[in-house]
Amino acid sequence: MTSAVAITDPFEVFTRDQLRRRTSVKWSVDEDALPLFIAEMDVQLAEPVQRAVHEAIGSGDSGYACSHHQLADAYAAFAKTQWGADVDVSGARANGGVLPAIVELLRVLTEPGATVIVTPPVYAPFYSFIKYSGRVTADAPLGTEGRFDFEVIEGAFTAAGPGSAMVIANPHNPTGIAHTRVELEQLAQLAALHGVTVISDEIHSPLVYDRPHVPYTTVDPRGFAVFSASKAFNLAGLPASLSIAGPDASAALASVDTALDKTLGLVAATAHLAALQHGGEWLASTMTALDVRRRRVAELVDQRLPGVGMRMPEATYLAWLDFSDTALADPAAVAHPGSMGSDLGVAGDLAKRCGVVLSSGEAFGEGGQNRARFNFGTRFDIIEEAVDRIAAEL
Ligand SMILES: Cc1ncc(COP(=O)(O)O)c(C=O)c1O
Known part of the structure; x- marks a missing residue:
């Protein structure tokens, strides 16, 4: 999959080392953590924006x-x-x-x-x-x-x-x-x-x-x-x-x-x-790149994460994963609306156990228990490695 990535894919421009040098919240994580939580994308900005x-x-x-x-x-x-x-x-x-x-x-x-x-x-x-x-x-x-x-x-x-x-x-x-x-x-x-x-x-x-x-x-x-x-x-x-x-x-x-x-x-x-x-042209290529990624994430979840539910997103670069039918689920989990972070519930466990940092579903309120939000606006190799690390914890 990765070898087929066109060079116009704005998510494949920066290497992991370059991304790790970013100073935003997303990349302020531990050295080998994979940050898939906050809604930032690992893209190169549209050229007209850079120029302006x-x-x-x-x-x-x-x-x-x-x-x-x-x-x-x-x-x-x-x-x-x-x-x-x-x-x-x-x-x-x-x-x-x-x-x-x-x-x-x-x-x-x-x-x-x-x-x-x-x-x-x-x-x-x-x-x-x-x-x-x-x-x-x-x-x-x-x-x-x-x-x-x-x-x-x-x-x-x-x-x-x-x-x-x-x-x-x-x-x-x-x-x-x-x-x-x-x-x-x-x-x-x-x-x-x-x-x-x-x-x-x-x-x-x-x-x-x-x-x-x-x-x-x-x-x-x-x-x-x-x-x-x-x-x-x-x-x-x-x-x-x-x-x-x-x-x-x-x-x-x-x-x-x-x-x-x-x-x-x-x-x-x-x-x-x-x-x-x-930015229309850049947006079109970014949407194409995201479309391929949302399908790839759905495929990976289906193939490698038994028991994890995911509905194909109609919009956004966010996948909402349901871990209720996995061993990671806590039947007594409660919603904590408003407490945006990655330390609650399944996301909290995964961050500690395998360094995959997702957003805790509980923070999104009722219906978020045992869910986690996966930001796929990133490189294919990071997506694949994150899924594999989660798979090893199920
Ligand atoms: C639905 C929604 N509203 C607002 C924001 C944040 O907006 P701002 O940073 O412009 O306040 C986000 C950020 O992810 C969001 O997803």
Whole structure:
């Protein structure tokens, strides 16, 4: 498999030694550990992004970012080219990372102490950031197929009442589900009926495999979306995001404090702009490389990890592995929502025993027990070795 890798594969550019010299969280692990946890990719960055950042630094263009930065228009053009979507970006706000933007939206859209519904297993920091915003989470767990369970959601909406909010991951992290248009429309209708405001976190949206991503504000005029190019283009160290309101919701977005605009760094905005405007070719080859990897991981899990369950992700470079039917499972495992890390449950055992560092499923809340998230955005030889090391522990 490895010998067939084309040289255009951006995951095969850096050797393991080069990757180990990186200083990001992913590579700050022990010398022979294999880090497959945090959502960073082991890629070479898109050439237009590299060029734009070098030029900015070389010319000293590192002052403040204009609040009317062209990111919104670049995103609208990107959404049209990538997904055929017409996203209304009037009033969109460019700012720093996705999570601070969600916190600010919650502050504007809800009262202190309001309920914010989430759909576990879900990106763990949703729990901690909602708490930090002074709101209270309520769970509407995903159904058995990992998709929205509308009966459960309706129950949560009824209990929470008007004035509450919901935060979804669209597509979903950690299960890799890409919500369909029909599902999102159904959610929007229910939300309108119950007076709940939905905020859709679309950081993984350029990473949907076989069909176009559906931007939430195109199906819910009352809804909000927060987009960033940072997952698909590996720019977590250069945080930038866009908060977008549905056509009937722009007044609320306009009332977001201008302090939030200050969280946008100019070099980050420059990198994101280059990604959106000129990164299409790189994104296409990265998606091809990821598609091969998701299939390879599914094959390896099937062949070498007896008892481990995996559903093919429809989006993201994350595989959600189910160890419930293996000897590593703990029948008494409990969810620890919000405690993002690799030290709980099966992931904790594997990190200690064989140096494969996955994300602990328990951190993603209810439904994450005895699960672990495997980041396959890396070299083939690392993927294969990680699977073999896990196989030896089963
Ligand atoms: C669903 C989701 N939202 C937000 C983030 C983090 O966004 P940021 O670093 O821009 O705050 C991540 C990171 O993996 C994520 O998966």
